[in-house]
Amino acid sequence: MHHSQNRPAIDALQECILACEHCATACLQEEDVKMMARCIMLDRDCADICRLTMTLLARGSEHGKHLLRxxxxxxxxxxxxxxxHHHDHCQECATACRRCVEACKSLAA
Amino acid sequence: MHHSQNRPAIDALQECILACEHCATACLQEEDVKMMARCIMLDRDCADICRLTMTLLARGSEHGKHLLRxxxxxxxxxxxxxxxHHHDHCQECATACRRCVEACKSLAA
Amino acid sequence: MHHSQNRPAIDALQECILACEHCATACLQEEDVKMMARCIMLDRDCADICRLTMTLLARGSEHGKHLLRxxxxxxxxxxxxxxxHHHDHCQECATACRRCVEACKSLAA
Amino acid sequence: MHHSQNRPAIDALQECILACEHCATACLQEEDVKMMARCIMLDRDCADICRLTMTLLARGSEHGKHLLRxxxxxxxxxxxxxxxHHHDHCQECATACRRCVEACKSLAA
Structure with a gap:
């Protein structure tokens, strides 16, 4: 496929999106939601920005690379x-986000 | 424009999206976030579902009407x-959602 | 993760989105674009509808299953x-779409 | 509402999205689709990038302004x-895109 050179970044973006969407929902179900407010806000933004980046990379758009930074x-x-935060969903999300940074860095290089 | 018969629904969907996105952020800044958890969850879903419906109606897709229900x-x-909830952002969001239901109902008829 | 029971459908949706985004771009680069017009239109709609469905399933929303049909x-x-169409990108997209139908059917059951 | 200072940009982004979605569909129905291929590709990207920018501005995200450039x-x-292109949908889309550039420039300033 056309987007094969983008595939590692696309896969990392996808895992990051899934982790962020799940983390936001799980944060909303925690006992102390207030402490998780900034986490939820960033999960929302991160999922949406990764989703657009993935879409543009998948379609081979010249604008995909512009969004990497x-x-x-x-x-x-x-x-x-x-x-x-010590919650599993937060730790898993942090890991997925860091892997996504690495994959985007490789593609941008 | 092509989508002129869809315009009232498109405008109502847009106001609903803006109200939901704003309400979710404002709920996260409230003192008692825990009480607002279901509101935030529904704001997220409502904004995203309205956004796709608006997109499909704007492009004159045969699938736009399928999403109205x-x-x-x-x-x-x-x-x-x-x-x-008594917060302004919640009351405004409730109003925008109800107007959106009416506009979708008219278009579906 | 919370969305583990949804994972096969999420993966099939993701492959379908990637195939549709790629197919639309590749169709636009074919010699006879006119013949591919309906294909491009459906690729656009299919990618966007699958993207929302995947998002809602990933966040464990009660509305995810509503979009499966x-x-x-x-x-x-x-x-x-x-x-x-005989183009590789079309045949690959047809396969990804059919696998997605099967995965959604399993989840809906 | 929270996003009131963003409202002129949000409105210009919305008109741009509607014009791009409509233009892409209308281009696909033109006699000479091949000539419109790059227009359709840019309509797709422009609509999606404007949609994310609008979403982030609507939710008062710190990342909204980052996407303006x-x-x-x-x-x-x-x-x-x-x-x-002389088609009405293309000329209308060009106008909406230019207005959107101006509105984003004002907000970025």
Whole structure:
């Protein structure tokens, strides 16, 4: 397929999106939701920005690579915030975000 | 434009999306976030379902009308939940959701 | 993760989205674009409807399952149209759409 | 509402999205689709990038403003391409894209 050179980034973006969507929902079900507010906000933004980046890379758009820097920035911010919380969904999300940063960095290079 | 007969629904969907996105963020900043958890969850779903419905109607897709029923259902659920809270952003969101239900109902008829 | 029972459908939806996005772009680069017009239109709709369905399933939303029927319908239509064309990207897209129908059917059951 | 200072940009983004979605569909129905291939490709990208930008601005995200530059770039490219074609849908789309560039520029300032 056309997007084969983009595939590692696409796969990392997909795992990041799934982790963020799940983390936001799981945060909303935690006992102390207030403490998770910034985590939920970043999960929302990170999932949406990764989703557009993935879409543009999948379609071989010239604009896909333009989004990589912003994508890495929001993934980094989300990883830092999720990393502060001990919940499994937060730790898994932090890991997925960090892997996504690495995959985007490789593609941008 | 091609989508002129869809325009009232498109406008109502747009106002509903804006109200839901704003309400979710504002709920996350409230003192008692835990009480707003279901509101935030429905705001997320409602915004996303309305966004796709609007997109399909704007492009004149045969699949746009297929989403109207599900769109009305999530708007109705979101209006009921938001209607329980006295915050301005919740009351405004409930109103936008109810107007969206009416506009979708007219288009579906 | 929370969405583990949804994972086979999520994976099939993802492959379907990638195939549709790629197919639309590749169709636009074919010699006879006019013949591919309906294929491009359905690729667009199918990718967007699958993307929302995947998002809702990933977040464990009660509305995810509501979209499965419409999702299967657009995947089926896209598979039929893509199946008419001999291009590799069309044949691959038809296959991905049919697998997605099966995965959605299993989840809906 | 929270996003009131963003409202002019949100409205311009919305008109741009509607014009791009409509233009892509209308281009696919033209006699000479091949000539419209790049227009359709840019309409797709422009609609999707504007949609995410609008979403982030509507939710008051700190990442909304980060997308403005890329949004202006794709709107500019789409306006240039659409401006080459005499079809009403292309001319209307070019106008909407240019207005969107201006609104994003004001917000970014």
């Amino acid at each position: 912003e994508c890495m920035e929001v993934c980094e911010a989300c990883a830092v915030e999720c990393g502060k | 599900e769109c009305m259902e999530v708007c109705e659920a979101c209006a009921v939940e938001c209607g329980k | 419409e999702c299967m319908e657009v995947c089926e239509a896209c598979a039929v149209e893509c199946g008419k | 890329e949004c202006m770039e794709v709107c500019e490219a789409c306006a240039v391409e659409c401006g080459k």
